[in-house]
Amino acid sequence: MSASARTTTGRSAGTGSACVALVRGINVGGRNAVRMAELIDAFRDADYDEVSTYLQSGNVLFRADAGPRELETEVEAMLERRLGVPLLVVIRSKDEFAATIDAAPAGHGSPDLRSDVIFLKHPLSAEEALSEFPELRDGVDAVAAGPGAIYFSRVAVLATKTRIQRLMAMPIFERMTMRSWRTCVRLHERLDGM
CATH class of the missing domain: 3.30.70.1260 (bacterial protein sp0830 like)
Incomplete structure (x- = not known):
């Protein structure tokens, strides 16, 4: 299965609201190279559910119990710890x-x-x-x-x-x-x- 279609499930599959994280500035112009499998693992390890990616440009779909603004802060901190580089993350709920x-x-x-x-x-x-x-x-x-x-x-x-x-x-x-x-x-x- 390709990284762009890969899906993994956290501990409580199907819980929380569907969201998309739009991670800025990865895999652009040779900067901040991140494999999508790495992003999936980072989100899964942080206990987000139904994690998948689309394309190689930092589009991560997942389920979470928190709201989008709270999630932005959490995900940015998690990715910086995991990848060692600060990244801007914009999160939108399914409805947004x-x-x-x-x-x-x-x-x-x-x-x-x-x-x-x-x-x-x-x-x-x-x-x-x-x-x-x-x-x-x-x-x-x-x-x-x-x-x-x-x-x-x-x-x-x-x-x-x-x-x-x-x-x-x-x-x-x-x-x-x-x-x-x-x-x-x-x-x-x-x-x-x-």
Whole structure:
């Protein structure tokens, strides 16, 4: 079984609420290389249930009894102890993730766009984040606020003209993690199946 599909169960399978942890900055550009099996083991050893990963970019689905904000603190501390590097973790419950998917602007994820969701680390709000966004390119880039997230898209045929790299160089970006719309849809499906 591949690491992206691997699932392990903790002591009390099926308990707690379904959640997804979006771990920022692993396996990107050769930095913070982490095998998904290592992430699964870390979560399992911390007694989270129904742990699985999706892709190699730090998407961990699991069940837990605590709420998302409490879990963020717990998981960040656990991963730093386990991996020896501080990592930003954004956690959304199944319902919170569904609300983000449901609130997407019309056409977000359409074939003529390259669409992403930028998840914001609590307490950063979409309004505060957007107030610090750099000027994006008219006719190429589009942004919209969502629940705990910002929807970002660029016209596919003009994607090389995007100015999103400006945001990625700003300090505020350290309080965000981005996933493609396709990844978000798959995570939503997997959360629904838990």
